[in-house]
Amino acid sequence: MPELPEVESFRLYMDSTSLNKTITGVEVQSSSVLAGVTKNALQKKLKGKKFLSTSGYGKYLFAETNNNEFLVMHFGMTGFLNYYKKRDEGGKYIRMQVNFKNGYHLAFDDRRKLGHIYFTDDLKKFIKKKRLGVDPVRENIGYSDFKKYLTGRRGTVKSVFMNQEIFAGIGNIYSDEILFHSKINPNTSFEKLKEKDLKTLFRKMKDILRLAIDKDAEWGELPENFLLHYRKPGKDCPLCSGTIERSTIGGRSSYYCNKHQRLVK
Numbered sequence: 001m002p003e004l005p006e007v008e009s010f011r012l013y014m015d016s017t018s019l020n021k022t023i024t025g026v027e028v029q030s031s032s033v034l035a036g037v038t039k040n041a042l043q044k045k046l047k048g049k050k051f052l053s054t055s056g057y058g059k060y061l062f063a064e065t066n067n068n069e070f071l072v073m074h075f076g077m078t079g080f081l082n083y084y085k086k087r088d089e090g091g092k093y094i095r096m097q098v099n100f101k102n103g104y105h106l107a108f109d110d111r112r113k114l115g116h117i118y119f120t121d122d123l124k125k126f127i128k129k130k131r132l133g134v135d136p137v138r139e140n141i142g143y144s145d146f147k148k149y150l151t152g153r154r155g156t157v158k159s160v161f162m163n164q165e166i167f168a169g170i171g172n173i174y175s176d177e178i179l180f181h182s183k184i185n186p187n188t189s190f191e192k193l194k195e196k197d198l199k200t201l202f203r204k205m206k207d208i209l210r211l212a213i214d215k216d217a218e219w220g221e222l223p224e225n226f227l228l229h230y231r232k233p234g235k236d237c238p239l240c241s242g243t244i245e246r247s248t249i250g251g252r253s254s255y256y257c258n259k260h261q262r263l264v265k
């Protein structure tokens, strides 16, 4: 599932392909991805316009038009962008695409159709309506802010870190990764964490997200000791002599090492 680093890589991709080009129209292949906007409204809003810039917040990507409005994309589980010219380069699961005057198309490709497309003229209002917490990277939060957002939180540390109303952009994969390198078991009750655990979590969260963004979210470029290469029960832990295990937390499969990730009591 595209999380903050992946969405940032899509944003850069859009910057390098789709800005300052006249839009001739929009095609919607699966209207189920449209959220709060109709195909006709989208067509009306984008036809004749250009995308001037992009930004991101949490798992959302925003493309601003020269009318100061925003196409908003959330990539669900399998979404990504594809800028292409010939039909046969277009991919199998195009749900919506923007056509440009130069003959190219920007496709929103999403096999499982869990992504969403919105349109808004007010980003702040959109973020508020979605009840998104702070974006830890783009808002560049410090340790005191980090602690402030975590005050009074309950539940497992894993579910706290996946909660978009606390930290927007961290999902199943990166919450596991942060806990793995912080040496904390994902089933640990959040309220059991000590100050030193929070400091470690803050540092690892920053380091891991920053590194993933720097590597353009290319998993193959990420260090060999990253858990995301070993997400299978029974695998050897790349950090110690332990074994990777799986446990379901908050409806998601969490992976962790049974040896070096301690349950804080």
Ligand SMILES: [Zn+2]
Pocket (backbone or CB within 6 Å): 237, 238, 239, 240, 241, 242, 243, 257, 258, 259, 260, 261
């Ligand atoms: Zn280990």
